[in-house]
Amino acid sequence: MTYLISEILNEKKEYMENDLLFYKNKKITHAELDDYSNKYANYLQSEGIKKYDRVLLLLDLNIETIIIIFALLKLGAIYVPIDPNQSEENIANIINDTKPILSICDEKYTNKLENIKMKIIFYDESREHLIDLKAVSNQYIKPRLIPTDLAYIIFTSGTTGKPKGVMINHMSVMTFVNYVVKEHNHSERIRSLCRTPIYFDPFLTEVLPSCLSGGKVYIQDRTVTFRSFLKFLEKNQISNFGCGPSMLYLMASNIGILRNFKLECLEDIYIGYEKCPLNLVKILRKELPNVKFINGYGTSETFASTTFYLIDNTSLNNDDLPIGKPIAGADILLYAGDGREAGIDEIGEILIRGTTLFNGYWHNEIETAKKLKKNPINSEFQEKVYFTGDLAKKDKNNNIFFVGRKDNQVKINGYRVELGEIEYLIYKKDFIKECMVFYNKKIICLYNTYSRKTLDERQIHTITKNMCSYKIPKQWIYIDNFIRNKNGKIDRKKMEECYIDKC
Numbered sequence: 001m002t003y004l005i006s007e008i009l010n011e012k013k014e015y016m017e018n019d020l021l022f023y024k025n026k027k028i029t030h031a032e033l034d035d036y037s038n039k040y041a042n043y044l045q046s047e048g049i050k051k052y053d054r055v056l057l058l059l060d061l062n063i064e065t066i067i068i069i070f071a072l073l074k075l076g077a078i079y080v081p082i083d084p085n086q087s088e089e090n091i092a093n094i095i096n097d098t099k100p101i102l103s104i105c106d107e108k109y110t111n112k113l114e115n116i117k118m119k120i121i122f123y124d125e126s127r128e129h130l131i132d133l134k135a136v137s138n139q140y141i142k143p144r145l146i147p148t149d150l151a152y153i154i155f156t157s158g159t160t161g162k163p164k165g166v167m168i169n170h171m172s173v174m175t176f177v178n179y180v181v182k183e184h185n186h187s188e189r190i191r192s193l194c195r196t197p198i199y200f201d202p203f204l205t206e207v208l209p210s211c212l213s214g215g216k217v218y219i220q221d222r223t224v225t226f227r228s229f230l231k232f233l234e235k236n237q238i239s240n241f242g243c244g245p246s247m248l249y250l251m252a253s254n255i256g257i258l259r260n261f262k263l264e265c266l267e268d269i270y271i272g273y274e275k276c277p278l279n280l281v282k283i284l285r286k287e288l289p290n291v292k293f294i295n296g297y298g299t300s301e302t303f304a305s306t307t308f309y310l311i312d313n314t315s316l317n318n319d320d321l322p323i324g325k326p327i328a329g330a331d332i333l334l335y336a337g338d339g340r341e342a343g344i345d346e347i348g349e350i351l352i353r354g355t356t357l358f359n360g361y362w363h364n365e366i367e368t369a370k371k372l373k374k375n376p377i378n379s380e381f382q383e384k385v386y387f388t389g390d391l392a393k394k395d396k397n398n399n400i401f402f403v404g405r406k407d408n409q410v411k412i413n414g415y416r417v418e419l420g421e422i423e424y425l426i427y428k429k430d431f432i433k434e435c436m437v438f439y440n441k442k443i444i445c446l447y448n449t450y451s452r453k454t455l456d457e458r459q460i461h462t463i464t465k466n467m468c469s470y471k472i473p474k475q476w477i478y479i480d481n482f483i484r485n486k487n488g489k490i491d492r493k494k495m496e497e498c499y500i501d502k503c
Contacts, residue, residue: 001178002174003170003171003174003175004174005070005073005151005204005208006073006076006170008174009030009033009211010034012214014214015030015213015214016029017030018030018214018216019216020032020033020211021033021063021066021207021216021217022216022219027063028063030211033211037067037070037071037074038071038074038139038140039071039131039133039136040068040136041071041074041075041140042136042137042138042140044071044072044077044102045140045141047102047119049072049077049102050076051075051076051077051145052076052078052150053075053077053078054079054098054099054100054101054153055078055101055102055103055104056080056094056100056103056118057079057082057104057105057198058105058109058113059081059106059123059198060106060125060197061195061196061219061221061222062125063219064123064129066207068104068130069198073151073170074140074142075140075143076143076149078150078151078153079152080153080154080155081154081197081198081199082094082199083197083199083486084106084112088112088115091112091113092115093163094163094165097362097363100118101118102119103116103118103119103121104120104121105121105122106122106125107122107124110122145170147169148359149169151168151169151172152168154166154199154201155199156300164367166201166300166358167360167361167362168201168300168303168358168359169359171355172302172355172356173204173303175328175330175354175355175356176303176304176305176356177204177205177208178212178329179329180209181209181213183308183327184308186209186215187215188213189215189239190210190239190240191215191216191218191236191237192206192210192215192217192218192238192239192240193206193218193220193233193238193241194206194207194218194219195220195222196222200487201300201303201304202242202272202304205242205304205305206241206242218236220232226250230257230263231261233261233263233265233266237265238265239265239266239267239268240266241269241270242270243271243273243488244271244272244273244274244276244489245275245276245280245488246273246484247488248269248271248276248280249280249433249434251284251287252450255283258287264290266290267290267291267292268291268292269292270305271293271294271296273487275321275402275404275423276295276321277321277427277432277434278318278319278320278427279427279430279432280433281311281316282316285311292310292311294308294311295309295311296323296324297324297390297402299352299386299388299390301386301388302358303356305327306327306332306352307325307327307332307400308324309399319428320428321401323392323400323401323402325399329356330353330354330356331352332350332352332400333348333350333353333375333377334349334392334393334394335348335349335377336348339376339377339379341377342393342394345394346393347392348392348393349388350388350390350391351375351376351377351385351386351387352386352388353385353386357372357384357386358372358386372384372385372387373385389407390402390403390404390405390406391409402420403418403421403424404423410439412443415468417443417470417471419438419439420437421471422437422443422445422467422471422473425471426463429459429462429463431449431450431459432447432450433448433449433450434447434482434490435448436482436490436492436495438495440496440500442473442474443471443472443473444476445473445475445477446477446495447476447477447478448479448480452480454476454478455478460476483498
């Protein structure tokens with residue numbers, strides 16, 4: 001078992017001639033990815049790149065980009081993927097902070113680096129390769145790497161809006177990959193969909209398991225239409241993909257279109273990014289009865305998903321959807337405060353410990369100290385745990401249920417109220433499609449329904465009859481579409497800004 005991403009291709013030699021990556025009319029095998037990335041590593045060494053150097057990537061998702069990333073990982077360099085949709089000011093700040101030795105940039109994003117003084121290699125996707133591979137040896141000097149060496153720095157705004165550079169090491173990534181391959185029966189027959197941009201951490205979850213298991217990865221542009229998405233699944237016989245609730249909403253809202261495609265190939269849909277309503281899964285289980293829906297919970301700081309939960313028939317009879325139990329190598333504590341772990345059905349903050357933890361925030365000791373702190377429950381261990389700011393509770397079977405964000409707690413009439421709990425009670429009703437609750441001198445609920453109709457008094461009474469009076473929303477506002485951020489999550493801040501004047 002390897003804990004270095006750079007060695008994953010050589011873990012099982014019997015898969016080397018298997019086709020691995022597919023994009024448009026191109027494909028390469030495991031052996032070719034290994035060989036090409038070795039040559040790229042040699043080329044980048046000649047450009048002065050060495051262990052621990054940062055390299056900025058402004059690249060779209062394709063085979064060439066994955067080759068470049070593997071080359072950097074083999075050198076022990078740290079790649080810094082950038083969202084090209086960010087402002088030039090944000091990009092300049094990231095460059096000033098990380099001080100990369102080199103930038104590899106798609107030519108169409110040239111304007112993003114116009115005022116930047118650094119070495120830039122431009123890449124045009126119309127070319128076969130960034131370099132002439134025939135002219136470069138595949139024998140490069142491998143540096144000595146250990147699993148806690150950094151693999152990448154990903155900048156995320158999180159909930160505060162201020163970008164932080166999350167430092168992720170090889171072990172954090174490979175803890176997840178080794179678990180998924182072993183526990184989720186990832187094998188040569190698996191055909192995974194990859195459509196997440198490289199500047200989101202789920203990107204590696206879509207590529208690396210197949211690198212280890214001998215499976216296939218089919219790359220699709222993220223900007224395609226819903227019909228094109230389904231056609232791609234059907235044509236390439238995709239067996240699994242990951243998504244957030246926003247994609248599931250799209251599928252549930254377009255059942256007629258969904259039924260036009262033969263998707264018997266689909267085996268697993270991994271759900272993440274934000275809380276997924278149980279009713280949404282119920283609708284899709286009827287349309288895709290052979291698909292296993294797997295719910296998960298994770299953060300950028302602990303790489304991808306820390307928990308998994310296979311949604312079975314028993315789950316569908318519950319009131320809420322669990323996020324499951326921690327993967328091997330990780331553990332979750334629910335902290336109630338005062339050095340005490342939360343009891344059954346008691347809400348506590350999610351603390352994560354184990355080998356999935358990040359190394360901290362790049363050049364940000366203050367924020368790192370806020371989030372990576374001494375374990376308050378087992379303080380004698382002297383270990384650091386990640387304080388997520390997320391709230392959850394645990395049932396008698398040790399399944400964990402996500403409640404909401406700690407910063408969504410408010411005080412009303414002296415009572416501490418979790419807004420996420422109110423959303424949970426609203427989501428229990430099968431006529432609710434989406435909802436968001438916020439507080440502005442009173443509790444307001446933004447919502448929509450599967451019927452696309454506003455709630456009547458009877459329905460509101462059905463929702464609120466078991467709520468404490470101080471938790472009942474005083475205003476209900478129907479909206480057609482929720483504003484989402486680039487991760488596909490509901491953008492709570494923008495939603496509040498848009499509707500606060502109407503309350």
